[in-house]
Amino acid sequence: MAGTTLSGWDTKTAVALVAAGALAVGLSGCGKGDDQGVSGSYDTSGKSSAEVAVEAAKPLCADGKTITIVWEAGLQSLDPIKFSGPKWTEATGCKVEVVEVPTSEMFTKIAQDYRAGSGAYDALNVIPAWMPDLVQMGALEELDGLVDKYGYRGELQNIAATYRDNQMTVDGKIYGFPDDGDVFLMYYRKDIFARQDLQDAYKSKTGKDLVVPTTWEDFISVGQFLTGALKKEGTFGASMFREPGYGNFMFQERFRNEGGKFFDGDMKATVNSAAGVKVFNDWLTENKFMAKGVEKFGFVENLAEFVQGKSAMTISWPPYGRFAAGYLENEEALNWVPKTQIAGKIGYALPPGGHPELAAGFALSVASGSKNKEAAYLFIQWLNSEEISNQRVQLPYALRDPFRNSHFENEGYKALWPDAKDYLAALGDAAQTGLLDLSLIQTDKYEEALRQGISRLWAGDNPQKILDDVAAEWDKITASVGTDKQKAVYESWAAKSGAYPN
Numbered sequence: 001m002a003g004t005t006l007s008g009w010d011t012k013t014a015v016a017l018v019a020a021g022a023l024a025v026g027l028s029g030c031g032k033g034d035d036q037g038v039s040g041s042y043d044t045s046g047k048s049s050a051e052v053a054v055e056a057a058k059p060l061c062a063d064g065k066t067i068t069i070v071w072e073a074g075l076q077s078l079d080p081i082k083f084s085g086p087k088w089t090e091a092t093g094c095k096v097e098v099v100e101v102p103t104s105e106m107f108t109k110i111a112q113d114y115r116a117g118s119g120a121y122d123a124l125n126v127i128p129a130w131m132p133d134l135v136q137m138g139a140l141e142e143l144d145g146l147v148d149k150y151g152y153r154g155e156l157q158n159i160a161a162t163y164r165d166n167q168m169t170v171d172g173k174i175y176g177f178p179d180d181g182d183v184f185l186m187y188y189r190k191d192i193f194a195r196q197d198l199q200d201a202y203k204s205k206t207g208k209d210l211v212v213p214t215t216w217e218d219f220i221s222v223g224q225f226l227t228g229a230l231k232k233e234g235t236f237g238a239s240m241f242r243e244p245g246y247g248n249f250m251f252q253e254r255f256r257n258e259g260g261k262f263f264d265g266d267m268k269a270t271v272n273s274a275a276g277v278k279v280f281n282d283w284l285t286e287n288k289f290m291a292k293g294v295e296k297f298g299f300v301e302n303l304a305e306f307v308q309g310k311s312a313m314t315i316s317w318p319p320y321g322r323f324a325a326g327y328l329e330n331e332e333a334l335n336w337v338p339k340t341q342i343a344g345k346i347g348y349a350l351p352p353g354g355h356p357e358l359a360a361g362f363a364l365s366v367a368s369g370s371k372n373k374e375a376a377y378l379f380i381q382w383l384n385s386e387e388i389s390n391q392r393v394q395l396p397y398a399l400r401d402p403f404r405n406s407h408f409e410n411e412g413y414k415a416l417w418p419d420a421k422d423y424l425a426a427l428g429d430a431a432q433t434g435l436l437d438l439s440l441i442q443t444d445k446y447e448e449a450l451r452q453g454i455s456r457l458w459a460g461d462n463p464q465k466i467l468d469d470v471a472a473e474w475d476k477i478t479a480s481v482g483t484d485k486q487k488a489v490y491e492s493w494a495a496k497s498g499a500y501p502n
Contacts, residue, residue, distance in 0.1 A: 044151035052150050053382035054091045060375045061094035067372055067379050069123040070110065072362070073100035075333060076125075079398035083391075084383055094375060103360075107133070107444070114139035114369050122376035124365040126176055128167035129439040131363070132489050135170040136441065141366040143174045146377045155386060160431030163403050166498040167363055167436070176363030177384040181393075181403035183430040184253060184356040187306065187320055188212050188313045190347040198229055212313075216254070216352045219313070220285055226312045227289040238286065239311035241302040242295045244454040248447050249359040249437070250315075251454065254279045256435055256500055257353030267487040269474035271450070272467035280463035295458040300336070307340040315351050317359065318401040318427060325417045333397040344418060348426035350433070355501045358434040402427050436498035440489050441481050449473040 044052045071077045077100045085096035099121065101109050107130050113120050114137065126134065134140045147153050156164065156177065163178035192198065193210060202210035202225050213219040223237030230236070240250070255262075260275030270276075287294050291305060299316070306314045307324050314320070326343035328334055350356055364380035366373055382388055386406055393402050394413055402408055408428035414421040440446060453470040457463060478486045493499055 050385040050387040053378040057092040057378040066095040068097045119369045121367040122370040129437040140175045162434040176365040180362040181401035182361035238313040239305040243298040244451040247454040253357035269471035272471040304338040309341045
Protein backbone atom coordinates (compact mmCIF):
# COMPACT_ATOMS: atom_id res chain seq x y z
CA MET A 1 0.00 0.00 0.00
CA ALA A 2 1.32 3.38 -0.89
CA GLY A 3 1.04 6.92 0.20
CA THR A 4 1.64 9.15 3.14
CA THR A 5 -0.44 12.23 2.45
CA LEU A 6 -1.58 12.50 -1.14
CA SER A 7 -3.83 15.56 -1.37
CA GLY A 8 -5.75 14.70 1.78
CA TRP A 9 -5.31 10.98 2.24
CA ASP A 10 -2.99 9.49 4.83
CA THR A 11 -1.87 5.90 4.43
CA LYS A 12 1.29 4.03 5.32
CA THR A 13 3.17 6.51 7.41
CA ALA A 14 0.13 8.05 8.98
CA VAL A 15 -0.35 4.86 10.31
CA ALA A 16 3.52 5.68 8.01
CA LEU A 17 0.24 -0.61 -19.12
CA VAL A 18 -1.51 -2.65 -23.06
CA ALA A 19 1.80 -4.40 -22.30
CA ALA A 20 1.02 -8.11 -21.91
CA GLY A 21 0.57 -8.96 -25.57
CA ALA A 22 3.38 -6.67 -26.58
CA LEU A 23 5.68 -8.22 -24.03
CA ALA A 24 4.91 -11.68 -25.30
CA VAL A 25 6.23 -10.83 -28.73
CA GLY A 26 8.82 -8.34 -27.48
CA LEU A 27 8.58 -4.58 -27.49
CA SER A 28 11.02 -2.50 -29.45
CA GLY A 29 12.67 0.72 -28.41
CA CYS A 30 15.74 1.77 -26.51
CA GLY A 31 16.57 3.85 -23.48
CA LYS A 32 18.80 6.82 -23.88
CA GLY A 33 21.35 5.51 -21.44
CA ASP A 34 24.08 7.53 -19.75
CA ASP A 35 27.76 8.03 -20.21
CA GLN A 36 28.24 4.26 -20.27
CA GLY A 37 25.79 3.86 -23.17
CA VAL A 38 23.00 1.35 -23.80
CA SER A 39 24.08 -0.19 -27.08
CA GLY A 40 25.01 -3.85 -27.37
CA SER A 41 23.94 -6.82 -25.31
CA TYR A 42 25.12 -8.37 -22.09
CA ASP A 43 25.91 -12.03 -21.55
CA THR A 44 23.12 -13.18 -19.22
CA SER A 45 23.45 -16.93 -19.82
CA GLY A 46 23.16 -19.00 -16.67
CA LYS A 47 22.60 -15.97 -14.44
CA SER A 48 19.58 -14.67 -12.60
CA SER A 49 18.40 -11.12 -13.24
CA ALA A 50 19.68 -10.14 -9.82
CA GLU A 51 23.10 -11.64 -10.55
CA VAL A 52 23.25 -9.89 -13.93
CA ALA A 53 22.46 -6.56 -12.31
CA VAL A 54 25.16 -6.96 -9.68
CA GLU A 55 27.80 -8.16 -12.13
CA ALA A 56 27.07 -5.40 -14.65
CA ALA A 57 27.00 -2.70 -11.96
CA LYS A 58 30.40 -3.50 -10.44
CA PRO A 59 32.51 -1.77 -13.12
CA LEU A 60 30.11 1.20 -13.15
CA CYS A 61 30.49 1.50 -9.38
CA ALA A 62 34.24 1.01 -9.19
CA ASP A 63 34.73 4.66 -8.18
CA GLY A 64 32.17 4.43 -5.35
CA LYS A 65 29.39 6.04 -7.37
CA THR A 66 26.30 7.16 -5.45
CA ILE A 67 22.82 6.39 -6.76
CA THR A 68 20.04 8.63 -5.43
CA ILE A 69 16.56 7.17 -5.27
CA VAL A 70 13.34 8.95 -4.35
CA TRP A 71 11.29 6.96 -1.86
CA GLU A 72 8.14 7.54 0.14
CA ALA A 73 8.99 8.99 3.54
CA GLY A 74 8.25 6.81 6.55
CA LEU A 75 7.99 3.05 6.82
CA GLN A 76 8.41 2.42 3.10
CA SER A 77 11.86 4.00 3.10
CA LEU A 78 13.13 1.54 5.71
CA ASP A 79 13.48 -0.96 2.83
CA PRO A 80 16.30 0.88 0.99
CA ILE A 81 17.73 2.41 4.17
CA LYS A 82 18.02 -0.73 6.27
CA PHE A 83 17.95 -3.60 3.76
CA SER A 84 18.25 -3.17 0.02
CA GLY A 85 20.51 -0.12 -0.05
CA PRO A 86 23.24 -1.59 2.19
CA LYS A 87 22.91 -4.95 0.44
CA TRP A 88 23.42 -3.32 -2.99
CA THR A 89 26.41 -1.35 -1.75
CA GLU A 90 28.03 -4.48 -0.34
CA ALA A 91 27.46 -6.37 -3.60
CA THR A 92 28.48 -3.68 -6.09
CA GLY A 93 30.32 -0.83 -4.37
CA CYS A 94 27.58 1.60 -5.44
CA LYS A 95 26.36 3.75 -2.59
CA VAL A 96 22.64 4.44 -2.29
CA GLU A 97 21.29 7.75 -1.08
CA VAL A 98 17.60 7.58 -0.18
CA VAL A 99 15.74 10.86 -0.70
CA GLU A 100 12.67 10.61 1.52
CA VAL A 101 9.73 12.63 0.21
CA PRO A 102 6.10 12.67 1.45
CA THR A 103 3.83 11.16 -1.18
CA SER A 104 1.96 14.44 -1.52
CA GLU A 105 5.20 16.08 -2.71
CA MET A 106 6.74 13.32 -4.81
CA PHE A 107 5.22 14.26 -8.17
CA THR A 108 6.13 17.90 -7.70
CA LYS A 109 9.70 17.14 -6.60
CA ILE A 110 10.29 14.84 -9.58
CA ALA A 111 8.84 17.38 -12.02
CA GLN A 112 10.82 20.26 -10.51
CA ASP A 113 14.10 18.34 -10.69
CA TYR A 114 13.48 17.52 -14.34
CA ARG A 115 12.52 21.08 -15.30
CA ALA A 116 15.50 22.52 -13.44
CA GLY A 117 17.86 20.09 -15.16
CA SER A 118 19.67 19.53 -11.88
CA GLY A 119 19.92 15.76 -12.21
CA ALA A 120 19.53 15.36 -8.44
CA TYR A 121 17.64 12.06 -8.77
CA ASP A 122 18.72 8.84 -10.48
CA ALA A 123 16.01 6.30 -9.64
CA LEU A 124 12.41 7.04 -8.73
CA ASN A 125 9.36 5.59 -7.08
CA VAL A 126 6.39 6.68 -9.17
CA ILE A 127 2.69 6.14 -8.55
CA PRO A 128 1.55 4.58 -11.85
CA ALA A 129 -1.33 7.04 -12.29
CA TRP A 130 1.31 9.77 -12.64
CA MET A 131 3.08 8.14 -15.57
CA PRO A 132 1.26 9.85 -18.48
CA ASP A 133 1.99 13.27 -16.98
CA LEU A 134 5.63 12.48 -16.24
CA VAL A 135 6.23 10.85 -19.62
CA GLN A 136 4.61 13.73 -21.47
CA MET A 137 6.91 16.24 -19.77
CA GLY A 138 9.91 13.98 -20.45
CA ALA A 139 10.83 13.26 -16.83
CA LEU A 140 10.98 9.44 -17.12
CA GLU A 141 13.55 7.41 -19.03
CA GLU A 142 12.25 4.83 -21.49
CA LEU A 143 13.62 1.48 -20.31
CA ASP A 144 13.09 -0.94 -23.21
CA GLY A 145 16.67 -0.79 -24.46
CA LEU A 146 18.11 -1.49 -21.03
CA VAL A 147 15.53 -4.22 -20.36
CA ASP A 148 16.70 -5.99 -23.53
CA LYS A 149 20.40 -5.35 -22.97
CA TYR A 150 20.27 -7.00 -19.56
CA GLY A 151 17.81 -9.76 -20.43
CA TYR A 152 15.07 -8.69 -18.05
CA ARG A 153 12.05 -8.91 -20.35
CA GLY A 154 11.23 -12.51 -19.55
CA GLU A 155 11.27 -11.94 -15.80
CA LEU A 156 8.92 -8.98 -16.19
CA GLN A 157 6.37 -11.46 -17.53
CA ASN A 158 6.27 -13.04 -14.08
CA ILE A 159 4.90 -9.90 -12.47
CA ALA A 160 1.21 -10.56 -11.77
CA ALA A 161 -0.89 -9.74 -14.81
CA THR A 162 -2.89 -6.79 -13.51
CA TYR A 163 0.20 -4.91 -12.34
CA ARG A 164 2.32 -5.86 -15.37
CA ASP A 165 -0.31 -5.01 -17.96
CA ASN A 166 -1.49 -1.78 -16.38
CA GLN A 167 1.29 -0.16 -14.40
CA MET A 168 4.41 -0.50 -16.56
CA THR A 169 3.96 1.19 -19.92
CA VAL A 170 2.83 4.40 -21.61
CA ASP A 171 2.03 4.11 -25.32
CA GLY A 172 3.48 0.60 -25.33
CA LYS A 173 6.90 1.61 -23.96
CA ILE A 174 8.26 0.63 -20.56
CA TYR A 175 8.77 3.47 -18.11
CA GLY A 176 8.56 1.65 -14.78
CA PHE A 177 8.59 -1.74 -13.10
CA PRO A 178 5.48 -2.44 -10.97
CA ASP A 179 6.89 -2.89 -7.49
CA ASP A 180 4.12 -2.73 -4.88
CA GLY A 181 0.99 -4.86 -4.91
CA ASP A 182 -1.40 -2.24 -3.62
CA VAL A 183 -4.92 -3.61 -3.98
CA PHE A 184 -8.05 -3.60 -1.87
CA LEU A 185 -9.16 -6.82 -0.16
CA MET A 186 -12.12 -7.64 2.04
CA TYR A 187 -11.28 -8.81 5.54
CA TYR A 188 -13.98 -10.54 7.57
CA ARG A 189 -14.47 -12.41 10.83
CA LYS A 190 -14.53 -16.12 10.09
CA ASP A 191 -15.79 -16.90 13.58
CA ILE A 192 -18.81 -14.62 13.19
CA PHE A 193 -19.84 -16.01 9.81
CA ALA A 194 -19.47 -19.55 11.21
CA ARG A 195 -21.84 -19.05 14.15
CA GLN A 196 -24.86 -21.31 13.89
CA ASP A 197 -27.18 -18.92 15.74
CA LEU A 198 -26.40 -16.16 13.29
CA GLN A 199 -26.71 -18.47 10.30
CA ASP A 200 -30.14 -19.65 11.45
CA ALA A 201 -31.38 -16.13 12.20
CA TYR A 202 -30.22 -14.73 8.86
CA LYS A 203 -31.76 -17.64 6.97
CA SER A 204 -35.04 -17.12 8.80
CA LYS A 205 -35.01 -13.38 8.11
CA THR A 206 -33.87 -13.32 4.48
CA GLY A 207 -34.20 -16.84 3.12
CA LYS A 208 -30.52 -16.71 2.22
CA ASP A 209 -27.43 -18.32 3.69
CA LEU A 210 -25.15 -16.13 5.77
CA VAL A 211 -22.01 -16.02 3.62
CA VAL A 212 -19.33 -13.50 2.83
CA PRO A 213 -21.03 -11.06 0.42
CA THR A 214 -19.98 -10.99 -3.22
CA THR A 215 -22.37 -8.19 -4.25
CA TRP A 216 -22.91 -4.79 -2.68
CA GLU A 217 -26.60 -5.56 -2.20
CA ASP A 218 -25.66 -8.55 -0.07
CA PHE A 219 -23.01 -6.50 1.72
CA ILE A 220 -25.73 -4.08 2.84
CA SER A 221 -28.09 -6.90 3.80
CA VAL A 222 -25.46 -8.80 5.79
CA GLY A 223 -24.06 -5.65 7.39
CA GLN A 224 -27.47 -4.47 8.56
CA PHE A 225 -28.27 -7.91 9.98
CA LEU A 226 -24.98 -8.32 11.83
CA THR A 227 -25.16 -4.87 13.38
CA GLY A 228 -28.56 -5.70 14.80
CA ALA A 229 -27.59 -9.20 15.90
CA LEU A 230 -24.25 -8.24 17.47
CA LYS A 231 -25.23 -4.91 19.02
CA LYS A 232 -25.11 -6.26 22.58
CA GLU A 233 -21.63 -7.65 21.88
CA GLY A 234 -20.34 -4.25 20.78
CA THR A 235 -19.68 -5.31 17.18
CA PHE A 236 -20.95 -3.60 14.02
CA GLY A 237 -21.65 -5.39 10.76
CA ALA A 238 -18.90 -3.49 8.96
CA SER A 239 -16.55 -0.54 9.10
CA MET A 240 -14.84 1.41 6.35
CA PHE A 241 -12.48 4.31 5.89
CA ARG A 242 -14.62 7.15 4.59
CA GLU A 243 -12.20 10.11 4.70
CA PRO A 244 -12.44 11.69 1.22
CA GLY A 245 -8.87 10.86 0.16
CA TYR A 246 -9.58 7.18 0.61
CA GLY A 247 -13.09 7.63 -0.71
CA ASN A 248 -11.64 8.68 -4.06
CA PHE A 249 -10.23 5.17 -4.53
CA MET A 250 -13.30 3.46 -3.09
CA PHE A 251 -15.56 5.39 -5.47
CA GLN A 252 -13.41 4.57 -8.50
CA GLU A 253 -13.63 0.86 -7.69
CA ARG A 254 -17.29 0.67 -6.83
CA PHE A 255 -18.48 2.96 -9.63
CA ARG A 256 -16.94 0.66 -12.22
CA ASN A 257 -18.21 -2.49 -10.51
CA GLU A 258 -21.68 -0.94 -10.76
CA GLY A 259 -21.19 -0.53 -14.51
CA GLY A 260 -20.11 3.10 -14.57
CA LYS A 261 -17.77 4.69 -17.13
CA PHE A 262 -15.82 7.85 -16.35
CA PHE A 263 -16.36 9.53 -19.74
CA ASP A 264 -18.54 9.11 -22.80
CA GLY A 265 -17.38 8.98 -26.43
CA ASP A 266 -17.16 12.77 -26.60
CA MET A 267 -15.00 12.93 -23.47
CA LYS A 268 -17.83 14.29 -21.36
CA ALA A 269 -17.67 13.20 -17.71
CA THR A 270 -20.29 10.63 -16.69
CA VAL A 271 -19.53 10.18 -12.99
CA ASN A 272 -22.98 11.66 -12.39
CA SER A 273 -24.68 8.70 -14.06
CA ALA A 274 -27.08 6.38 -12.25
CA ALA A 275 -24.12 4.20 -11.23
CA GLY A 276 -22.41 7.09 -9.47
CA VAL A 277 -25.54 8.21 -7.67
CA LYS A 278 -26.17 4.64 -6.55
CA VAL A 279 -22.71 4.45 -5.00
CA PHE A 280 -23.28 7.64 -3.02
CA ASN A 281 -26.74 6.57 -1.86
CA ASP A 282 -25.47 3.13 -0.86
CA TRP A 283 -22.68 4.71 1.16
CA LEU A 284 -25.24 6.73 3.09
CA THR A 285 -27.24 3.54 3.76
CA GLU A 286 -24.15 1.65 4.91
CA ASN A 287 -23.01 4.36 7.30
CA LYS A 288 -26.19 3.78 9.29
CA PHE A 289 -25.04 0.30 10.32
CA MET A 290 -21.45 1.35 11.01
CA ALA A 291 -19.95 3.12 14.02
CA LYS A 292 -20.91 6.70 14.73
CA GLY A 293 -18.45 9.07 13.07
CA VAL A 294 -17.40 6.58 10.38
CA GLU A 295 -17.47 9.46 7.86
CA LYS A 296 -14.20 10.65 9.41
CA PHE A 297 -12.49 7.26 9.54
CA GLY A 298 -9.05 7.15 7.98
CA PHE A 299 -6.63 4.25 7.73
CA VAL A 300 -5.75 4.05 11.43
CA GLU A 301 -9.25 4.62 12.80
CA ASN A 302 -10.72 1.90 10.60
CA LEU A 303 -7.84 -0.44 11.38
CA ALA A 304 -8.39 0.00 15.11
CA GLU A 305 -12.14 -0.64 14.74
CA PHE A 306 -11.48 -3.92 12.94
CA VAL A 307 -8.52 -5.38 14.87
CA GLN A 308 -10.18 -4.62 18.20
CA GLY A 309 -13.15 -6.76 17.18
CA LYS A 310 -15.64 -3.94 16.71
CA SER A 311 -16.61 -4.74 13.11
CA ALA A 312 -17.28 -7.95 11.21
CA MET A 313 -16.13 -6.79 7.76
CA THR A 314 -13.91 -4.15 6.24
CA ILE A 315 -11.98 -3.35 3.05
CA SER A 316 -8.45 -2.02 2.84
CA TRP A 317 -4.92 -2.49 1.49
CA PRO A 318 -2.87 -5.66 2.14
CA PRO A 319 -1.24 -4.53 5.44
CA TYR A 320 -4.58 -4.90 7.23
CA GLY A 321 -4.42 -8.64 6.62
CA ARG A 322 -1.02 -8.91 8.26
CA PHE A 323 -1.80 -6.57 11.14
CA ALA A 324 -5.10 -8.28 12.01
CA ALA A 325 -3.30 -11.65 12.11
CA GLY A 326 -0.86 -10.29 14.68
CA TYR A 327 2.09 -10.78 12.37
CA LEU A 328 4.99 -8.51 13.38
CA GLU A 329 3.12 -7.06 16.34
CA ASN A 330 6.40 -6.88 18.27
CA GLU A 331 8.24 -5.04 15.49
CA GLU A 332 9.34 -1.68 16.86
CA ALA A 333 8.66 0.21 13.62
CA LEU A 334 5.04 -0.95 13.80
CA ASN A 335 4.35 -0.01 17.42
CA TRP A 336 1.61 2.39 16.23
CA VAL A 337 -0.53 -0.55 15.07
CA PRO A 338 -3.32 -1.32 17.56
CA LYS A 339 -2.84 -4.73 19.16
CA THR A 340 -5.13 -7.21 17.43
CA GLN A 341 -7.85 -8.99 19.36
CA ILE A 342 -8.87 -11.19 16.43
CA ALA A 343 -5.74 -13.11 15.39
CA GLY A 344 -6.68 -16.47 13.90
CA LYS A 345 -10.22 -15.31 13.16
CA ILE A 346 -9.62 -13.45 9.87
CA GLY A 347 -10.81 -14.45 6.44
CA TYR A 348 -9.65 -12.88 3.17
CA ALA A 349 -11.75 -12.32 0.04
CA LEU A 350 -12.21 -10.07 -2.96
CA PRO A 351 -14.46 -7.07 -2.29
CA PRO A 352 -18.03 -7.27 -3.60
CA GLY A 353 -18.05 -7.07 -7.39
CA GLY A 354 -14.83 -9.06 -7.65
CA HIS A 355 -12.75 -6.27 -9.23
CA PRO A 356 -10.75 -4.49 -6.52
CA GLU A 357 -8.98 -1.16 -6.90
CA LEU A 358 -5.23 -1.10 -7.52
CA ALA A 359 -5.18 1.90 -5.22
CA ALA A 360 -1.98 3.92 -5.75
CA GLY A 361 0.98 1.50 -5.65
CA PHE A 362 4.51 2.20 -6.82
CA ALA A 363 6.63 1.52 -9.88
CA LEU A 364 10.41 1.83 -10.07
CA SER A 365 11.63 4.22 -12.76
CA VAL A 366 14.77 6.03 -13.89
CA ALA A 367 14.90 9.83 -14.02
CA SER A 368 15.59 11.07 -17.54
CA GLY A 369 17.90 13.74 -16.09
CA SER A 370 20.07 11.25 -14.21
CA LYS A 371 23.80 11.29 -14.89
CA ASN A 372 23.94 7.63 -13.81
CA LYS A 373 21.11 6.11 -15.82
CA GLU A 374 22.58 2.69 -16.44
CA ALA A 375 23.71 2.21 -12.86
CA ALA A 376 20.30 3.43 -11.66
CA TYR A 377 18.59 1.02 -14.04
CA LEU A 378 20.63 -1.93 -12.78
CA PHE A 379 19.71 -1.03 -9.21
CA ILE A 380 15.98 -1.06 -9.93
CA GLN A 381 16.27 -4.30 -11.96
CA TRP A 382 17.94 -5.86 -8.94
CA LEU A 383 15.32 -4.48 -6.52
CA ASN A 384 12.48 -5.71 -8.71
CA SER A 385 13.96 -9.12 -9.52
CA GLU A 386 12.41 -12.41 -8.44
CA GLU A 387 15.19 -13.08 -5.95
CA ILE A 388 15.37 -9.72 -4.20
CA SER A 389 11.68 -8.75 -4.37
CA ASN A 390 10.74 -12.01 -2.65
CA GLN A 391 12.87 -10.88 0.27
CA ARG A 392 11.65 -7.28 0.22
CA VAL A 393 7.92 -8.11 0.42
CA GLN A 394 8.59 -10.10 3.61
CA LEU A 395 10.58 -7.40 5.41
CA PRO A 396 9.25 -7.01 8.96
CA TYR A 397 9.43 -3.21 8.98
CA ALA A 398 8.60 -2.02 5.43
CA LEU A 399 5.21 -2.22 3.74
CA ARG A 400 5.91 -3.40 0.19
CA ASP A 401 3.09 -5.75 -0.80
CA PRO A 402 3.30 -8.91 -2.96
CA PHE A 403 3.17 -8.24 -6.71
CA ARG A 404 4.87 -11.18 -8.43
CA ASN A 405 3.35 -14.59 -9.09
CA SER A 406 6.20 -16.11 -7.11
CA HIS A 407 5.31 -13.97 -4.10
CA PHE A 408 1.88 -15.56 -3.87
CA GLU A 409 3.43 -19.04 -4.01
CA ASN A 410 6.35 -18.37 -1.68
CA GLU A 411 6.41 -21.22 0.85
CA GLY A 412 8.34 -19.15 3.37
CA TYR A 413 5.75 -16.39 3.20
CA LYS A 414 2.92 -18.91 3.54
CA ALA A 415 4.43 -20.05 6.83
CA LEU A 416 4.64 -16.60 8.43
CA TRP A 417 1.28 -17.02 10.21
CA PRO A 418 -1.38 -19.76 10.18
CA ASP A 419 -3.65 -18.18 7.55
CA ALA A 420 -0.94 -16.56 5.43
CA LYS A 421 -1.59 -19.03 2.59
CA ASP A 422 -5.22 -17.83 2.38
CA TYR A 423 -4.08 -14.21 2.47
CA LEU A 424 -1.65 -14.78 -0.40
CA ALA A 425 -4.29 -16.69 -2.37
CA ALA A 426 -6.71 -13.75 -2.07
CA LEU A 427 -3.98 -11.32 -3.15
CA GLY A 428 -3.24 -13.61 -6.09
CA ASP A 429 -6.90 -13.50 -7.12
CA ALA A 430 -6.93 -9.70 -6.81
CA ALA A 431 -3.83 -9.53 -9.00
CA GLN A 432 -5.84 -11.08 -11.83
CA THR A 433 -8.95 -8.87 -11.68
CA GLY A 434 -7.82 -5.56 -10.18
CA LEU A 435 -8.87 -2.18 -11.58
CA LEU A 436 -6.31 0.48 -12.47
CA ASP A 437 -6.64 3.96 -10.97
CA LEU A 438 -7.85 6.53 -13.48
CA SER A 439 -4.74 7.93 -15.14
CA LEU A 440 -4.90 11.12 -17.19
CA ILE A 441 -3.02 14.34 -17.70
CA GLN A 442 -3.45 16.28 -14.44
CA THR A 443 -5.06 13.26 -12.79
CA ASP A 444 -4.93 14.82 -9.34
CA LYS A 445 -7.21 17.69 -10.37
CA TYR A 446 -9.92 15.17 -11.29
CA GLU A 447 -9.33 13.31 -8.04
CA GLU A 448 -9.49 16.51 -6.01
CA ALA A 449 -12.88 17.39 -7.50
CA LEU A 450 -14.13 13.94 -6.48
CA ARG A 451 -12.64 14.26 -3.00
CA GLN A 452 -14.45 17.56 -2.54
CA GLY A 453 -17.65 15.91 -3.70
CA ILE A 454 -17.28 13.19 -1.08
CA SER A 455 -16.77 15.84 1.61
CA ARG A 456 -20.06 17.42 0.51
CA LEU A 457 -21.79 14.02 0.73
CA TRP A 458 -20.81 13.68 4.37
CA ALA A 459 -21.99 17.27 4.93
CA GLY A 460 -25.48 16.28 3.78
CA ASP A 461 -25.65 17.56 0.20
CA ASN A 462 -27.77 15.81 -2.43
CA PRO A 463 -25.86 12.97 -4.20
CA GLN A 464 -27.12 13.82 -7.68
CA LYS A 465 -26.34 17.51 -7.29
CA ILE A 466 -22.86 16.75 -5.94
CA LEU A 467 -22.00 14.48 -8.84
CA ASP A 468 -23.45 16.88 -11.40
CA ASP A 469 -21.04 19.48 -10.02
CA VAL A 470 -18.13 17.01 -10.04
CA ALA A 471 -18.87 16.12 -13.67
CA ALA A 472 -19.00 19.81 -14.62
CA GLU A 473 -15.64 20.40 -12.92
CA TRP A 474 -14.14 17.39 -14.71
CA ASP A 475 -15.33 18.84 -18.04
CA LYS A 476 -13.61 22.14 -17.20
CA ILE A 477 -10.35 20.32 -16.43
CA THR A 478 -10.61 18.37 -19.69
CA ALA A 479 -11.14 21.58 -21.65
CA SER A 480 -8.17 23.24 -19.97
CA VAL A 481 -5.90 20.31 -20.89
CA GLY A 482 -7.38 20.13 -24.39
CA THR A 483 -10.26 17.77 -25.10
CA ASP A 484 -8.62 15.95 -28.02
CA LYS A 485 -5.34 15.64 -26.17
CA GLN A 486 -6.97 14.29 -23.02
CA LYS A 487 -9.26 12.01 -25.01
CA ALA A 488 -6.23 10.32 -26.56
CA VAL A 489 -4.74 9.71 -23.12
CA TYR A 490 -8.06 8.43 -21.76
CA GLU A 491 -8.61 6.07 -24.68
CA SER A 492 -5.12 4.65 -24.22
CA TRP A 493 -5.89 4.14 -20.52
CA ALA A 494 -9.35 2.69 -21.23
CA ALA A 495 -7.81 0.11 -23.60
CA LYS A 496 -5.85 -1.43 -20.71
CA SER A 497 -7.12 -4.69 -19.27
CA GLY A 498 -7.61 -3.17 -15.82
CA ALA A 499 -9.52 -0.05 -16.86
CA TYR A 500 -12.99 -1.58 -16.65
CA PRO A 501 -14.33 -4.99 -15.58
CA ASN A 502 -14.26 -7.56 -18.37
